[in-house]
Amino acid sequence: EAGVVQSPRYKIIEKKQPVAFWCNPISGHNTLYWYLQNLGQGPELLIRYENEEAVDDSQLPKDRFSAERLKGVDSTLKIQPAELGDSAVYLCASSASGEKNIQYFGAGTRLSVL
Amino acid sequence: GQQVMQIPQYQHVQEGEDFTTYCNSSTTLSNIQWYKQRPGGHPVFLIQLVKSGEVKKQKRLTFQFGEAKKNSSLHITATQTTDVGTYFCNAGKSTFGDGTTLTVKP
Structure with missing residues (x-):
């Protein structure tokens, strides 16, 4: 069974440029999470989806961040x-409806803004 | 909002020594999960604790949930170099602590 797939693995951009990250969760997982992780810190939740609905986006900086999960499967996180x-x-993670507290993480996208 | 504190932030041990990390909450938790993140890797689920006073073991790892369900601990007996990494607790609602980073000197 494939795990959570994220792309790209690395991205270097200049400030003020847009960037997008893509995530494909484990097949059948209804819940999808986007996290931000700074060095030396734990993951911080940006947004959580239940199927295609964003049920917790309170920590998402909506002035520049946006996310979508149109068909309730893969998801895109954008910064602009x-x-x-x-x-x-x-980091993107997913969990199954029967085991909501057990999250499976992707390898992450390391973003460097210059 | 709900927060958890993990201590210590860093722990350096000699291979073969024991290691313990603690996760503390100011509020009662429904459950708690532990994850391990190897250097350069992503968090990997280790275990979930649900019941008050629950103790679970995975080989050399022992996980405990406090009686009041406000704290938890992870104890590693006789550390090995493969135990190196950062151990995070997750107190539900995707609230992760900042982790304890373990280094092991061979």
Whole structure:
């Protein structure tokens, strides 16, 4: 069984440029999470989806961040425009409806904003 | 919002020594999960604790959930170099602690 797939693995952009991250969760997992992880810190939730509905986006900086999960499967997280402080690892995770507390993480996208 | 504190932030041990990390919450938790993140890797689920006073073991790892369900601990007996990484607790609602980073000197 394939795990959570994220792309790209690395992204280097200049500030004020847009960037997008893609995530394909484990097949059959209804819940999808986007996290931001800074060095030396734990993952911080940005948004959580139940199928195609965003049920927790309270920590998403909506002035520059957006996300979508149109068909309730894969998801895209976008930043526009990117700022220097957005440099971090962006992790996607998914969980099954019967085991909501057990999250499976992708390898993440390491973003560097110059 | 709900927060958890993990201590210590870092722990350096000699191979063969024991290691313990603690996760503390100011509020009662429904459940708690532990994850391990190897250097350069992503968090990997280890275990979930649900019941008050619950103790679970995985080989050399022992996980405990406090009686009041406000704290939890992860204890590793006789550490090995393969135990290196950062151990995170997740107190539900995707609230992760900042982790304890374990380094093991061979």
